[in-house]
Amino acid sequence: MVRTLYEQHGSALLGYATRVTGDRTAAEDVLQETLLRAWRNADSLSEATGSIRGWLFTVARNIMTDSARARASRPHEVPEAPLAAPAERDHADSVVDSMVALDALNRLPEDQRRVLVEIYYGGRTVNETAERLGIPPGTVKSRTHGAMRNLRRLLVGQPAVLEEVAG
Structure with a gap:
């Protein structure tokens, strides 16, 4: 099932997530999480209950929104500078x-x-x-x-x- 979803919707989802995040790696993470959630909700996914593609895009959008909110609520991460040896002070x-x-x-x-x-x-x-x-x-x-x-x-x-x- 997940393989079929990936084959049918993967490239479109990846393109969408890449445009929104501006980061291919983050977009791949969004695609992976979206397909994982589809797998977990496999029994409720069917074209009879609604568009699977629409559901996938909604899930992807929600994942990106949650991620952006989480980043905004945390302090900005600053890369740790390498520790320099303390300058030798003369007496x-x-x-x-x-x-x-x-x-x-x-x-x-x-x-x-x-x-x-x-x-x-x-x-x-x-x-x-x-x-x-x-x-x-x-x-x-x-x-x-x-x-x-x-x-x-x-x-x-x-x-x-x-x-x-x-x-």
Whole structure:
């Protein structure tokens, strides 16, 4: 039965699926799935109940529609890039980076620098920093935000308009 369906309708189905998908391999998959479904529903297929060719084309269209919907609902797949060996960093690069960061930190307003030193170098929480410096936690947060913005500007070479944060 499947051989007969393939001989009678295979090339037309394959042509249709190729035009719709734009991909011969995908079209062959659609044809295969369509014939598999015909084989599974062999008892209900007969010209007396309706056009077999029409049924086959409807099944093929539904398969392509389902496939397109499934692709649209998934994130776009990106081919995995081969892993490159990590670039060897010279110790001198690390020293220079540390010096640049320290210079930028020293150029911050004192209140911002103290907050960053407590949080990032001292490993303290916002509440611990607030208690240690005798300021409210909200002030610690706003000074941290302002300090990070100023550091970013200093490190990327933007004009060093150092913003004092109220508080």
